Amino acid sequence: MHRIILRLSAITAIMFACFSCKFLIPGKQSSSASDSIPGRAWWKEAVVYQIYPRSFKDSDGDGVGDLKGIISKLDYIKSLGVDVIWLNPIYQSPNYDNGYDVSDYTKIQPQYGSNEDFDHLLKGLHERGIKLVMDIVVNHSSSEHAWFQQAKSSRTNPYRDYYHWWNAERGKPTPRFSFFDVNNDAWKYDTLTNAYYLHYFAQQQPDLNWENPKLRQEIYKMMRFWLDKGVDGLRMDAFQYVAKDTTFPAFPAGYEKTPAKYYGTGPHLHDYIQEMDREVLSKYNIMTVAEGAGSSPEEAMNFVDPARHEFNMAYHFEGIDFGNFDPNYSLTGFKDLYSFWDSSFSNKGWLALFLANHDQPRMLTHWGNDTPEFREASSKMLTTFLMTMRGTPYYYYGDELGMSNIRFDKIEDYRDIETLNKYKRAQQNNGDLKKLIEEQKIRARDNGRTPFQWDASTHAGFSIAEPWLKVNPNYTTVNQQAQEKDSNSVLNYFRKIVKLRKNNPLLVYGKYTLLDKNNPDIYAYTREWNGKQMLVLLNFRNKAATVHIGKDLSKARLLLGNYSNPSKTETLQPYESVVYELQ
Numbered sequence: 001m002h003r004i005i006l007r008l009s010a011i012t013a014i015m016f017a018c019f020s021c022k023f024l025i026p027g028k029q030s031s032s033a034s035d036s037i038p039g040r041a042w043w044k045e046a047v048v049y050q051i052y053p054r055s056f057k058d059s060d061g062d063g064v065g066d067l068k069g070i071i072s073k074l075d076y077i078k079s080l081g082v083d084v085i086w087l088n089p090i091y092q093s094p095n096y097d098n099g100y101d102v103s104d105y106t107k108i109q110p111q112y113g114s115n116e117d118f119d120h121l122l123k124g125l126h127e128r129g130i131k132l133v134m135d136i137v138v139n140h141s142s143s144e145h146a147w148f149q150q151a152k153s154s155r156t157n158p159y160r161d162y163y164h165w166w167n168a169e170r171g172k173p174t175p176r177f178s179f180f181d182v183n184n185d186a187w188k189y190d191t192l193t194n195a196y197y198l199h200y201f202a203q204q205q206p207d208l209n210w211e212n213p214k215l216r217q218e219i220y221k222m223m224r225f226w227l228d229k230g231v232d233g234l235r236m237d238a239f240q241y242v243a244k245d246t247t248f249p250a251f252p253a254g255y256e257k258t259p260a261k262y263y264g265t266g267p268h269l270h271d272y273i274q275e276m277d278r279e280v281l282s283k284y285n286i287m288t289v290a291e292g293a294g295s296s297p298e299e300a301m302n303f304v305d306p307a308r309h310e311f312n313m314a315y316h317f318e319g320i321d322f323g324n325f326d327p328n329y330s331l332t333g334f335k336d337l338y339s340f341w342d343s344s345f346s347n348k349g350w351l352a353l354f355l356a357n358h359d360q361p362r363m364l365t366h367w368g369n370d371t372p373e374f375r376e377a378s379s380k381m382l383t384t385f386l387m388t389m390r391g392t393p394y395y396y397y398g399d400e401l402g403m404s405n406i407r408f409d410k411i412e413d414y415r416d417i418e419t420l421n422k423y424k425r426a427q428q429n430n431g432d433l434k435k436l437i438e439e440q441k442i443r444a445r446d447n448g449r450t451p452f453q454w455d456a457s458t459h460a461g462f463s464i465a466e467p468w469l470k471v472n473p474n475y476t477t478v479n480q481q482a483q484e485k486d487s488n489s490v491l492n493y494f495r496k497i498v499k500l501r502k503n504n505p506l507l508v509y510g511k512y513t514l515l516d517k518n519n520p521d522i523y524a525y526t527r528e529w530n531g532k533q534m535l536v537l538l539n540f541r542n543k544a545a546t547v548h549i550g551k552d553l554s555k556a557r558l559l560l561g562n563y564s565n566p567s568k569t570e571t572l573q574p575y576e577s578v579v580y581e582l583q
């Protein structure tokens with residue numbers, strides 16, 4: 001008997017050791033036969049931290065963040081416990097759309113540093129066990145890219161077919177909506193060759209023609225350039241839009257209200273992704289994430305179903321589009337939405353989870369409460385949501401401090417092409433400029449792009465010079481240095497919950513079940529795995545609220561709470577979050 005027990009505990013110890021080493025050290029992209037978790041993958045277990053390079057840390061005093069700045073903060077990044085960094089584009093760009101208009105795909109933007117600095121950054125990350133994801137922007141290039149300069153020079157230029165053209169003798173092109181254009185017109189007339197070119201985004205971002213196999217090969221070559229350096233993953237910008245029906249048929253009237261639905265999954269899109277997988281992705285142990293994935297879970301699944309050999313995961317926009325500025329927003333709707341998407345991916349496929357990024361307002365302003373009274377509690381509560389749901393969490397720089405929307409009240413403070421062109425459009429149409437500014441205080445992308453708040457010194461320790469975008473004035477109290485000293489800060493809470501997730505595969509793989517579905521104030525769910533269960537309770541209100549789940553919480557083991565005096569009952573304090581282990 002004694003021997004059996006000994007043998008059993010030895011087996012358990014070995015199993016545990018194998019499990020934890022595999023769990024801590026990212027392994028192959030797909031699961032091996034010996035894995036006890038079906039579909040196990042390092043990128044499912046990772047916490048991704050997104051850095052907006054322009055705004056993280058300026059090392060050379062020009063008011064713009066740069067690679068050396070990021071390098072100087074590697075130990076801070078490591079201290080967060082995150083596994084992967086995603087950097088917004090750092091390639092050469094005239095910066096009409098802050099780097100999403102690339103003029104040279106293999107050269108680092110001089111403002112950010114050199115290719116050598118990039119190598120140092122990658123090395124510094126890898127030395128700390130952190131992986132790097134690059135942003136790949138290939139729905140369009142910059143109009144200053146050599147390909148476009150060639151393409152526009154004559155109708156017979158070999159690069160002409162790298163882009164979409166409509167010769168003017170055919171008359172006006174079929175209307176296409178542009179997200180950023182002052183007139184929302186995606187066709188720009190070019191006199192030199194008497195033709196229009198297509199740009200779903202700004203005029204300075206002509207769309208690339210994916211129908212052209214030569215273009216696709218150029219892009220694969222560029223991707224290999226970065227992957228061969230050891231880059232660990234790719235975020236495919238606006239990739240759902242790359243495939244177009246090049247006969248440009250008319251869309252139904254009103255299509256421009258939901259352009260993504262019509263642009264989303266064009267002809268041959270999945271052929272292109274599968275080709276990309278054969279030519280590039282399958283040759284590397286990397287993670288891939290598609291930005292946008294059609295308009296339904298079924299369409300999204302087509303991007304990430306492992307049997308299809310396309311991308312690893314995708315982020316959909318439904319969640320991010322549904323916040324408390326939406327007149328139809330309700331917490332029950334929010335819960336339904338996340339529960340629906342979770343159930344659609346419970347057997348296969350994988351999703352990215354996020355509540356903010358560089359195109360969005362700050363998470364805290366969007367779903368929490370950024371008044372001084374509730375800033376900390378509601379930030380921590382939202383972070384708890386992200387870190388305890390199924391999917392790979394993408395966490396946006398500064399959210400670990402509880403940064404909030406800056407709410408500029410004059411157009412001169414804005415830098416983003418989207419806001420500036422919206423404003424011009426309203427001016428042209430005699431629109432209500434005051435109303436527009438009020439909306440931008442909430443929606444504008446610049447709200448989420450203000451410099452990281454390192455300390456209480458001038459410019460928040462981001463730069464010695466005037467930053468390219470104003471620092472949020474709350475930096476004197478909301479900053480990293482102050483939060484390091486406070487064991488209950490938003491920052492230290494983030495570190496704790498990252499650790500909790502990393503130590504509990506249940507939070508990655510466990511089954512999700514929504515509880516007390518119709519509760520208008522509290523989001524409650526369990527995660528279950530291997531006979532273990534955790535309960536998460538999140539109060540989304542600025543007042544106490546009660547959940548009805550019929551559990552005696554006084555006996556449950558509290559793993560983490562965002563209050564120093566956590567409730568151990570079904571009644572939660574304002575914006576309180578608790579994570580329990582249930583027996």
Ligand code: ISL
Pocket residue numbers: 097100101137179201237238260291292317358359
């Ligand atoms: O289609 C959308 C919403 O329904 C848009 O959100 C769109 O997919 C999104 O704006 C694409 O964003 C990405 O590409 C843009 C760039 O400005 C963004 O910063 C980037 O995230 C153009 O490259």
